[in-house]
Amino acid sequence: MATLGIPANTIAVLQKYNFTFQKKFGQNFLIDTHVLDRIISAAEITKEDCVIEIGPGIGTMTQYLAENAREVIAVEIDKALIPILQDTLSSYDNVTVINEDILKVDIQKLAEEHNGGKPIKVVANLPYYITTPIIMGLFESHVPLASITIMVQKEVADRMQVGPGTKDYGALSLAVQYYAKPEIVANVPPNCFIPRPNVGSAVIRLTRYQNPPVQVADEKFMFALIRASFNQRRKTLVNGLSNATNISVGKEQVKKVLADMGLSETIRGEALTLEQFADLADRLSGKK
Numbered sequence: 001m002a003t004l005g006i007p008a009n010t011i012a013v014l015q016k017y018n019f020t021f022q023k024k025f026g027q028n029f030l031i032d033t034h035v036l037d038r039i040i041s042a043a044e045i046t047k048e049d050c051v052i053e054i055g056p057g058i059g060t061m062t063q064y065l066a067e068n069a070r071e072v073i074a075v076e077i078d079k080a081l082i083p084i085l086q087d088t089l090s091s092y093d094n095v096t097v098i099n100e101d102i103l104k105v106d107i108q109k110l111a112e113e114h115n116g117g118k119p120i121k122v123v124a125n126l127p128y129y130i131t132t133p134i135i136m137g138l139f140e141s142h143v144p145l146a147s148i149t150i151m152v153q154k155e156v157a158d159r160m161q162v163g164p165g166t167k168d169y170g171a172l173s174l175a176v177q178y179y180a181k182p183e184i185v186a187n188v189p190p191n192c193f194i195p196r197p198n199v200g201s202a203v204i205r206l207t208r209y210q211n212p213p214v215q216v217a218d219e220k221f222m223f224a225l226i227r228a229s230f231n232q233r234r235k236t237l238v239n240g241l242s243n244a245t246n247i248s249v250g251k252e253q254v255k256k257v258l259a260d261m262g263l264s265e266t267i268r269g270e271a272l273t274l275e276q277f278a279d280l281a282d283r284l285s286g287k288k
């Protein structure tokens with residue numbers, strides 16, 4: 001099978017199968033071999049690796065992954081793509097295609113079955129509509145994970161890297177930075193895809209930390225606080241946390257803890273660093 005990263009070959013496959021793009025699945029297929037090479041090198045794929053690819057499309061990146069990894073598991077939601085993938089990947093015996101919604105797949109079980117529970121690598125040109133649940137799901141479920149190398153909307157990649165005091169700072173920034181080291185490895189313009197998306201994209205590598213950069217007694221409670229703070233972004237932390245339905249902390253309690261931390265009682269969540277959220281969680285849960 002010809003290399004699909006070359007636009008003429010992608011178009012030939014799409015025509016052969018009379019494929020119609022489904023907007024609801026965020027289908028923008030890569031047609032740039034340089035970008036594909038960059039993703040594979042950034043993900044540092046070796047013949048030892050078991051890779052999960054989310055949304056293989058017609059199998060463009062899957063071919064590159066199959067050449068470089070020991071084993072590839074590709075999870076694709078669109079059943080119209082399955083016969084195409086059988087065709088484009090027919091010369092590889094190290095690829096398993098699963099026709100399923102990635103949000104419903106038990107990735108832990110896949111890692112157990114295909115990699116003996118050792119850390120897997122996730123590589124994807126993500127459907128942008130589910131970027132955040134995919135990333136949060138992978139981290140919070142504690143799937144054994146070495147790294148995630150993904151193409152996302154440029155703006156989302158920026159959000160993963162920023163700290164307090166910027167408008168893009170939010171729950172996603174804090175989750176990513178608690179679990180992994182984020183590095184943007186390429187900026188990718190719309191003309192590298194068919195059809196062209198309306199926004200710029202970026203490839204970001206998230207390398208999982210062995211140990212998070214901050215210590216917190218109750219990780220789940222810290223993320224409940226973070227979510228509550230950013231759900232009500234314009235409110236002060238005192239009001240945001242005491243109004244939240246998923247945590248039970250009182251106004252006076254939050255005020256006291258903020259004073260103990262040397263912070264103003266009118267501070268907003270968006271001004272707190274990860275270290276401060278960890279400290280706040282430990283104090284509010286009585287672990288400090």
Ligand code: SAM
Nearest residue numbers: 025028029030055056057076077101102125127
């Ligand atoms: N990897 C291909 C490429 O780079 O050319 C396709 C990338 S395209 C941006 C996203 C792919 O994810 C599509 O093939 C789409 O059908 C698939 N997809 C969308 N939602 C999905 C989901 N919930 N689970 C699995 N795959 C999904």
